[in-house]
Amino acid sequence: MPLRLYDYAGSGNCYKVRLLLAHLNRPYQRIAIDIFGGETLTDEYARINPLRSTPVLELAGGRYLGESGAILVYLATDTPYLPDDPFELAGVIGWLIYEQTDVMPLIGGLRFRMLTGRLSPSDPDAIRRRDGAHDVLSHLEGHLSTRDFFVGDRYTIADIAIYGYTHVAHEAGLDLAPFESLRAWLRRVELQPGYIEDLEPYGDNATPGAGRSIYD
Numbered sequence: 536m537p538l539r540l541y542d543y544a545g546s547g548n549c550y551k552v553r554l555l556l557a558h559l560n561r562p563y564q565r566i567a568i569d570i571f572g573g574e575t576l577t578d579e580y581a582r583i584n585p586l587r588s589t590p591v592l593e594l595a596g597g598r599y600l601g602e603s604g605a606i607l608v609y610l611a612t613d614t615p616y617l618p619d620d621p622f623e624l625a626g627v628i629g630w631l632i633y634e635q636t637d638v639m640p641l642i643g644g645l646r647f648r649m650l651t652g653r654l655s656p657s658d659p660d661a662i663r664r665r666d667g668a669h670d671v672l673s674h675l676e677g678h679l680s681t682r683d684f685f686v687g688d689r690y691t692i693a694d695i696a697i698y699g700y701t702h703v704a705h706e707a708g709l710d711l712a713p714f715e716s717l718r719a720w721l722r723r724v725e726l727q728p729g730y731i732e733d734l735e736p737y738g739d740n741a742t743p744g745a746g747r748s749i750y751d
């Protein structure tokens with residue numbers, strides 16, 4: 536059975552997994568989940584992922600794996616995208632955690648809410664997220680000012696995870712011009728063999744009140 540990916544085309548969390556699968560040249564079946572059409576709210580979806588989020592990877596034997604970072608680790612194991620060395624491996628895990636606690640909610644969360652009309656630039660929550668996003672971008676910039684990739688001397692799933700939302704930070708109204716090392720790293724990611732960028736715009740049903748999702 537081929538791998539099956541339960542996937543929303545406009546989600547950066549899902550895009551991270553598609554990007555790694557493209558680098559690995561691994562075939563998979565893509566099952567489109569319209570998260571704003573209520574498709575994660577069904578009992579059937581809860582059996583696949585009780586947290587009702589995408590992405591989910593279905594493996595042989597009817598096993599399901601949720602959480603984008605966990606899926607990246609699973610797929611990257613025994614490939615050049617995940618180091619064997621314990622210190623570097625732990626470094627990758629550290630960046631996967633930071634991506635979920637800081638990069639995704641502040642940059643990805645701001646972008647989602649701005650693009651779908653949930654926030655306008657002067658809303659207090661937009662200001663909070665924008666200030667937080669600047670701190671995140673400064674931290675990433677500092678780290679990348681002395682190295683080409685996040686961990687060790689090569690491209691890993693730490694880079695893939697952080698790229699997922701930073702490459703579209705401008706769509707959240709964030710200006711990347713001051714972050715020179717970060718911009719150079721974005722270009723390095725885009726030169727990796729098999730690179731794809733297939734993140735789609737949010738659908739019309741993603742605006743508040745137009746659909747049904749865990750956000751409304």
Ligand SMILES: N[C@@H](CCC(=O)N[C@@H](CS)C(=O)NCC(=O)O)C(=O)O
Nearest residue numbers: 546548570575588589602603748749
């Ligand atoms: N920590 C999770 C977050 C996943 C997540 O937030 N997914 C969103 C799309 S970016 C989702 O599927 N939401 C479901 C819904 O709105 O019903 C991961 O990294 O996989």
